[in-house]
Amino acid sequence: MNSLILRTASRFLLILLFQFSIFLLLRGHNDPGGGFVGGLVLAAALTLYAIAYDVRSMRRFLPCRAQTIIAWGLLAAAVSGVFSMFKGQPFMTGQWTHVYIFGVDLHLGTPLLFDIGVYLTVVGVVLIVIISLAEEVEEDD
Amino acid sequence: MEALLAIVIGVLYASGVYMLMRRSIVKLIIGLALLAHGASLLVFTAAGLTRAVPPVIPYGEKAVTGVADPLPQALILTAIVISFGVQAFAMVLAYRAYQTVGTDDLDDMKATDT
Amino acid sequence: MNSLIVLPILLPLLVGAACVVAWRYVAAQRILTLAGSIVYLAVSVVLLERVASEGIQAVQKGDWIAPFGITLVADMFSAAMVATTGVVTLVIVVYSLGSMDRPREAWGYYPLFNILIMGVSGAFLTGDIFNLFVWFEVLLISSFVLLALGGERAQLEGAIKYVTLNLVASAFFLAAVGILYAMAGSLNMADLSQRLGSAADPGLVTTLAVLFLVAFGIKGAIFPLFFWLPASYHTPPVAVSAIFGGLLTKVGVYALIRVFTLLFLNNVDYTHTIILWVGAITMVTGVLGAVAQYEFRRLLSFHIVSQIGYMVMGLGFFTPLAMAGTVFFIVHNIFVKTNLFLVSGVSHRIHGTYDLKKLGGLYRAHPWVGMLFLLSALSLAGVPPLSGFFGKLVLVKAGLGIEQFVVVAAALGVSLLTLFSMTKIWAEAFWKPLPEGTETHAPGAGMGPMLGGIVTLAVLAVVMGVAAGPLFVLAQQAGEQLTNPAPYIEAVLRVRGGS
Numbered sequence: 229m230n231s232l233i234l235r236t237a238s239r240f241l242l243i244l245l246f247q248f249s250i251f252l253l254l255r256g257h258n259d260p261g262g263g264f265v266g267g268l269v270l271a272a273a274l275t276l277y278a279i280a281y282d283v284r285s286m287r288r289f290l291p292c293r294a295q296t297i298i299a300w301g302l303l304a305a306a307v308s309g310v311f312s313m314f315k316g317q318p319f320m321t322g323q324w325t326h327v328y329i330f331g332v333d334l335h336l337g338t339p340l341l342f343d344i345g346v347y348l349t350v351v352g353v354v355l356i357v358i359i360s361l362a363e364e365v366e367e368d369d
Numbered sequence: 370m371e372a373l374l375a376i377v378i379g380v381l382y383a384s385g386v387y388m389l390m391r392r393s394i395v396k397l398i399i400g401l402a403l404l405a406h407g408a409s410l411l412v413f414t415a416a417g418l419t420r421a422v423p424p425v426i427p428y429g430e431k432a433v434t435g436v437a438d439p440l441p442q443a444l445i446l447t448a449i450v451i452s453f454g455v456q457a458f459a460m461v462l463a464y465r466a467y468q469t470v471g472t473d474d475l476d477d478m479k480a481t482d483t
Numbered sequence: 484m485n486s487l488i489v490l491p492i493l494l495p496l497l498v499g500a501a502c503v504v505a506w507r508y509v510a511a512q513r514i515l516t517l518a519g520s521i522v523y524l525a526v527s528v529v530l531l532e533r534v535a536s537e538g539i540q541a542v543q544k545g546d547w548i549a550p551f552g553i554t555l556v557a558d559m560f561s562a563a564m565v566a567t568t569g570v571v572t573l574v575i576v577v578y579s580l581g582s583m584d585r586p587r588e589a590w591g592y593y594p595l596f597n598i599l600i601m602g603v604s605g606a607f608l609t610g611d612i613f614n615l616f617v618w619f620e621v622l623l624i625s626s627f628v629l630l631a632l633g634g635e636r637a638q639l640e641g642a643i644k645y646v647t648l649n650l651v652a653s654a655f656f657l658a659a660v661g662i663l664y665a666m667a668g669s670l671n672m673a674d675l676s677q678r679l680g681s682a683a684d685p686g687l688v689t690t691l692a693v694l695f696l697v698a699f700g701i702k703g704a705i706f707p708l709f710f711w712l713p714a715s716y717h718t719p720p721v722a723v724s725a726i727f728g729g730l731l732t733k734v735g736v737y738a739l740i741r742v743f744t745l746l747f748l749n750n751v752d753y754t755h756t757i758i759l760w761v762g763a764i765t766m767v768t769g770v771l772g773a774v775a776q777y778e779f780r781r782l783l784s785f786h787i788v789s790q791i792g793y794m795v796m797g798l799g800f801f802t803p804l805a806m807a808g809t810v811f812f813i814v815h816n817i818f819v820k821t822n823l824f825l826v827s828g829v830s831h832r833i834h835g836t837y838d839l840k841k842l843g844g845l846y847r848a849h850p851w852v853g854m855l856f857l858l859s860a861l862s863l864a865g866v867p868p869l870s871g872f873f874g875k876l877v878l879v880k881a882g883l884g885i886e887q888f889v890v891v892a893a894a895l896g897v898s899l900l901t902l903f904s905m906t907k908i909w910a911e912a913f914w915k916p917l918p919e920g921t922e923t924h925a926p927g928a929g930m931g932p933m934l935g936g937i938v939t940l941a942v943l944a945v946v947m948g949v950a951a952g953p954l955f956v957l958a959q960q961a962g963e964q965l966t967n968p969a970p971y972i973e974a975v976l977r978v979r980g981g982s
Contacts, residue, residue, distance in 0.1 A: 258428070259425065260423070260425065264450075293506065295503050295506055295591075296503065296504055296506065298503065299500045299501070299502075299503035299504045299506075299594075300500075300504065302496060302499070302500040302503075303497065303500045303501070303504070306493060306496050306497055306500065309489075309493070309544075310493070312546075313486040313489070317546055318486075318489075318542050318543050318544060318545065318546050319486060319489040319493070319542065319544055319545070319555075320544045320545040321545050321546040322545065353454070357457050360461070361461075389647070389651070394643065397643075397647060401647065401650045401651070401654075404650070404651065404654045405650070405653075405654055405657075407654070407658075408654040408655075408657040408658045408661070409657070411657075411658045411661050411662070412657060412658070412660070412661030412664070413661075415661045415662050415664070415665035416661065416664055416665050417665065440664070440670075441661070441664065444613055444660070444661070444664070447613075447617060448616075448657050451617070451620045451624075451653075454624060455620070455623075455624060455627075455646075455650060455653075458624065458627055458628070458646075459646055459650070462627070462631055462639065462642055462643065462646060463643070465631070465634055465639055466639040466640065466642075466643055469634065469635075469636050469639055470636060470639070470640070475643075478640040478643065479640075480636065480637055480640055
């Protein structure tokens with residue numbers, strides 16, 4: 229698509245939506261939100277960018293192939309469940325720890341790791357769909 | 370409200386099945402999508418329609434009354450995500466089949482039947 | 484403290500994800516998958532031993548108390564299925580190393596295969612009906628892709644039928660789960676088993692039972708819902724055909740047995756009679772369909788349908804002896820059916836075709852392959868002292884015990900027709916001289932792993948026959964557990980994690 233307004237806006241929106249997706253990811257454990265919606269928001273932002281420019285320029289933002297993002301997401305989610313097994317608790321029992329950094333009490337735990345896994349997987353899946361469908365069209369043009 | 374939704378479910382199922390009977394693969398996939406929506410709506414309706422607050426209980430409070438049952442929503446969300454993935458695959462499959470066979474008519478795809 | 488039950492699900496997930504990370508390095512994927520399947524087999528055997536010695540094992544994911552959390556349960560039947568999966572997985576992986584073509588390997592054959600195994604193990608081990616739906620979808624999606632991977636015309640046409648029918652079945656399944664939840668207010672199968680026993684509206688429970696029968700009937704390919712199976716199972720590469728034909732349809736049968744031994748017991752006269760007759764008709768139509776076929780793998784596909792009939796018939800008898808026979812028969816059938824598909828791959832490797840009319844002379848050229856085929860084929864038909872004989876013997880005995888003479892007669896007749904079909908393959912592909920015009924290829928590299936897999940399964944068919952006594956003790960334990968759900972319910976609802 230060739231629209232100056234959309235192109236300019238999507239560059240700012242991408243950054244804003246990325247931050248928003250991280251916000252959704254982090255608040256997910258106690259409030260509505262979580263890795264799933266967060267991932268969808270980021271994927272939507274990237275899709276918007278791909279519509280404004282093209283898929284190739286959107287892919288510059290990805291550190292690796294979309295498949296690999298899914299794989300890391302799955303690994304993170306699977307590993308998050310394993311920690312509890314070392315302590316003799318059932319699979320996926322939440323493990324929590326407190327980290328004091330810059331005077332802030334951070335409440336970190338394996339559910340967050342699981343959510344990050346979901347986040348990565350969702351981003352990867354949506355991007356894989358978009359990339360494979362869009363590149364087919366761009367080749368035809 | 371239940372009666373209305375029951376009719377909607379019926380319409381979704383009926384149109385889904387009707388589309389499944391068509392010869393075009395594209396319509397077949399639309400039919401599958403409608404069927405999946407019908408099933409999700411059925412789960413939603415069957416589990417009970419209530420006017421209630423979201424089942425998020427603030428930290429430190431006891432369970433409050435009048436919250437909605439979160440489980441059917443979780444089931445439907447899961448089912449929707451699954452059907453999203455499956456339908457994305459089905460579309461790509463149909464497209465590839467169209468490219469390979471050169472038609473979207475299911476009557477011309479009988480090579481594996483005999 | 485039961486992390487053992489989680490491992491059959493977790494292992495393939497980790498290996499599959501690692502394979503995707505190593506996307507460009509096919510050699511690494513091969514090694515990972517091979518190592519993963521060896522560990523999987525070891526874990527599944529240990530699990531089987533644990534269940535056999537200590538009774539039903541259960542664990543609550545995330546330490547949420549049953550029935551609110553998701554339960555994983557391993558009773559004897561589940562554990563036996565997981566152990567069988569372990570054996571077949573290892574064999575197919577070894578066979579794939581020798582037979583899978585490079586493009587498919589490069590396009591994610593190994594990750595998909597691992598995710599498929601994860602879905603299968605999840606379906607066998609879950610104690611939650613909605614979770615069962617999710618595992619079914621996991622294994623279906625990966626099987627869709629495995630079926631279509633490669634993109635040959637026959638594959639795509641077969642995949643469309645397979646995908647469509649399975650998605651219709653999933654819609655049925657989901658609707659049935661939703662109504663079940665609305666009626667009983669629980670999704671934990673042990674909890675449901677208690678609640679449905681005292682349901683307010685027994686008629687609705689029976690309706691629901693039939694809805695589940697249709698959903699699992701499509702997935703498990705019972706009459707009259709099996710027609711997608713012979714239209715699609717012969718299209719992908721033979722290693723994929725083998726895992727589909729050997730394992731996937733049995734997951735449908737497993738689910739059928741699970742819900743009809745645990746949940747829907749308040750109108751056994753009605754539901755299990757339907758199941759019994761459906762099983763009998765499935766046997767007969769399957770074997771009659773096979774008689775007319777001259778394509779190696781299509782013929783075997785029809786036999787899958789026919790064998791499914793035996794398993795469903797065992798469920799229809801619904802006595803401890805019949806259930807024990809069913810479990811024994813399923814395990815035997817997974818080994819033997821997988822092996823027959825693998826042998827068909829060897830004949831394709833040598834002569835480049837699956838058409839029985841164009842094949843021939845295999846026994847003269849490769850007597851060992853002929854003997855291996857014959858072992859599996861005779862075992863499938865139920866010739867003593869091979870494994871199939873004992874499975875059928877117990878089923879027939881159970882049927883005679885409750886005086887279902889017509890069904891038993893049908894089962895024996897089908898057995899005879901199976902033998903006829905198998906001798907047809909033998910005569911056409913192995914015995915008659917090679918027809919003019921059929922090309923012959925050098926077997927080439929990769930034949931070693933392929934034959935290794937086949938030998939393993941053929942030996943197992945013999946061992947299951949010779950050691951039928953001790954193995955049947957385990958099957959009887961499974962049969963007892965399936966006909967008396969009380970210990971299962973207690974094992975699930977009693978578990979408290981962390982201890």
